[in-house]
Amino acid sequence: MLKVASALLIVLALSFLFLFYGSPGREVVLSVRLPELLSTFAVGSILSLSGAVYQNALRNPLAEPYTLGVASASALGAVVSVALGFRPEGGALLFSILSLLLLLFAGRVFRSSFSILLFGVGLNALFSALILFAYALLPSYTLTDALYFTLGFITPPSLKLALFLCSISLIWLFIAFIVRRPVELLPLGSEMAYFSGVNSEKATVSLLLTFTVPVALTVSLFGIIGFVGIVIPHAVRFLGYRLGSGFILFTFLLGGGLLVLSQLIARQFLYPTLLPAGVITALLGAPAFIYLLWRYSGGRG
Amino acid sequence: MVEVRELSYGILKGLSFKVREGEVIGVIGKNGSGKSTLLKCLGGYYRYEGEVLLRGRELSTYPLRERVRLVNYLPQSIHLPFDYTVRELLYATTGVSGVEEALKKFKIEELSERLFESLSGGEKVKVLLSRLYLLKPSLLLLDEPSAFLDLSVMVELASFVREAAERGRSVIVVSHDIPFLYSICDRFLGLKGGEPLFFGGKEELLESLELLFDCPLEVKVINGELFIKPAKEAK
Numbered sequence: 001m002l003k004v005a006s007a008l009l010i011v012l013a014l015s016f017l018f019l020f021y022g023s024p025g026r027e028v029v030l031s032v033r034l035p036e037l038l039s040t041f042a043v044g045s046i047l048s049l050s051g052a053v054y055q056n057a058l059r060n061p062l063a064e065p066y067t068l069g070v071a072s073a074s075a076l077g078a079v080v081s082v083a084l085g086f087r088p089e090g091g092a093l094l095f096s097i098l099s100l101l102l103l104l105f106a107g108r109v110f111r112s113s114f115s116i117l118l119f120g121v122g123l124n125a126l127f128s129a130l131i132l133f134a135y136a137l138l139p140s141y142t143l144t145d146a147l148y149f150t151l152g153f154i155t156p157p158s159l160k161l162a163l164f165l166c167s168i169s170l171i172w173l174f175i176a177f178i179v180r181r182p183v184e185l186l187p188l189g190s191e192m193a194y195f196s197g198v199n200s201e202k203a204t205v206s207l208l209l210t211f212t213v214p215v216a217l218t219v220s221l222f223g224i225i226g227f228v229g230i231v232i233p234h235a236v237r238f239l240g241y242r243l244g245s246g247f248i249l250f251t252f253l254l255g256g257g258l259l260v261l262s263q264l265i266a267r268q269f270l271y272p273t274l275l276p277a278g279v280i281t282a283l284l285g286a287p288a289f290i291y292l293l294w295r296y297s298g299g300r301g
Numbered sequence: 302m303v304e305v306r307e308l309s310y311g312i313l314k315g316l317s318f319k320v321r322e323g324e325v326i327g328v329i330g331k332n333g334s335g336k337s338t339l340l341k342c343l344g345g346y347y348r349y350e351g352e353v354l355l356r357g358r359e360l361s362t363y364p365l366r367e368r369v370r371l372v373n374y375l376p377q378s379i380h381l382p383f384d385y386t387v388r389e390l391l392y393a394t395t396g397v398s399g400v401e402e403a404l405k406k407f408k409i410e411e412l413s414e415r416l417f418e419s420l421s422g423g424e425k426v427k428v429l430l431s432r433l434y435l436l437k438p439s440l441l442l443l444d445e446p447s448a449f450l451d452l453s454v455m456v457e458l459a460s461f462v463r464e465a466a467e468r469g470r471s472v473i474v475v476s477h478d479i480p481f482l483y484s485i486c487d488r489f490l491g492l493k494g495g496e497p498l499f500f501g502g503k504e505e506l507l508e509s510l511e512l513l514f515d516c517p518l519e520v521k522v523i524n525g526e527l528f529i530k531p532a533k534e535a536k
Contacts, residue, residue, distance in 0.1 A: 055383075056383075059382045060382065061382060061383065113382070181393075181396075184393045185393060185394065187381060187382050187383050187385075188379060188381060188385075188390075188393075188394065189379055189380065191341070191346060191374070191376055191379070192376065192379050192394060194344075194346050194365075194369070195344060195346070195369050195373050195374045195376075195394075196369065196393070196394040196395070196396075197365055197366040197369050197396075198365075199365060237383060237384060242383065242384060242385055242386075242389055243385075243389050243392065243393055244393075296382070
């Protein structure tokens with residue numbers, strides 16, 4: 001209970017700072033900062049929950065939509081969609097699902113979760129290059145736009161969109177509560193999951209598909225934000241919440257919190273420079289990524 | 302009662318046998334003879350051909366959650382990519398309370414907050430045995446339970462198996478430790494290349510051992526205990 005309270009307190013303090021930093025006028029707080037805060041928190045919590053599901057389902061501590069190239073596939077899909085005159089969300093969803101299916105197929109070929117990760121890293125590089133390529137070809141965009149899009153630039157949205165994103169994140173929080181048992185059992189491997197009552201093949205595919213959908217949505221809106229999905233679930237495990245509701249709830253709260261902090265640094269602390277939030281999450285997350293790689297590749301003694 | 306009819310999967314070809322309630326069956330055979338495969342079929346993990354009837358009903362027709370309450374399994378080894386403590390592992394994989402009591406049963410209550418991956422091989426087996434103790438399935442499948450155990454724990458393993466049998470559960474144990482199986486099992490299934498060579502009591506086991514392993518053996522039973530070693534080549 002104490003830890004839940006402190007997590008909530010941290011999130012509230014960050015939110016307060018986010019809303020009132022630099023004492024802006026009432027108008028700015030309500031029409032700019034509040035929608036920005038809500039959508040940033042929602043996006044962070046979605047990325048974090050999806051990261052947790054990816055890690056557990058693929059039994060890989062470094063898996064998340066970003067490292068596996070699913071996020072960059074979404075981004076590519078969004079760009080292609082827009083170039084063809086459609087809304088970005090449809091293309092983002094389609095491409096992310098296709099890349100996920102490709103990953104799962106590769107999983108059947110390679111069988112080791114480490115090879116799947118490397119395959120995903122390869123896909124990520126390919127899709128990122130294709131995004132830059134597409135931006136270079138499109139007359140109405142510049143490469144700077146492409147850079148901002150691939151690094152996750154959260155611009156203040158309308159209140160309506162912010163509330164929509166919040167409801168999406170709450171719906172997926174609810175889904176995560178419902179599927180917490182398969183989520184906690186899949187890391188034990190398919191035999192142990194089976195003998196604990198979970199069909200791991202079905203659960204893996206349906207969990208990954210389900211938690212790719214909101215990621216595709218956030219990517220189509222704000223671009224690719226990496227590392228939240230890796231770092232937060234591990235931080236939550238480190239705090240002692242490794243199972244069930246505790247794991248889900250803290251992953252949600254701290255994921256939102258981390259992105260709010262990153263956005264605060266990216267857009268307000270460094271003002272008038274406006275950085276993509278993904279730059280800050282990468283600055284915070286990449287060292288953690290390397291630590292995790294070291295720890296889980298036998299360095300933990 | 303468990304009734305297996307014409308079971309085939311992978312190397313296994315047309316196995317049929319019955320296991321009564323309260324009976325302990327030892328499965329013996331060379332490496333790759335299909336022992337572990339058989340256990341995973343009997344747990345419904347592999348989609349076999351043929352029939353496995355549990356309480357008169359085909360195993361695969363039970364919904365999964367119900368199936369794993371009826372039959373459960375001790376794997377040779379498991380590897381966790383993330384940290385779970387012993388308590389968390391037991392809670393997640395059984396969903397029942399009473400973890401403390403189960404750990405006490407195997408005298409490992411001090412391990413409850415330790416990380417599973419940090420345990421020794423023998424401790425891991427004890428944790429997985431306490432999992433089965435918590436689940437109380439009517440058919441227990443043990444895959445090489447004695448492989449990592451030191452002698453002091455073998456006694457506990459043996460009493461766990463006999464106790465389960467006395468409560469009317471059926472137990473099927475795969476092991477390379479034939480003297481151990483000899484001391485705890487009622488009947489024995491010898492597998493050779495996926496086919497049954499024999500299914501019977503201690504007499505039949507002793508008669509068929511050489512044929513099962515294709516090598517001359519020195520086999521002695523002293524005071525009801527079995528001693529086996531490869532025989533020296535006759536000069």
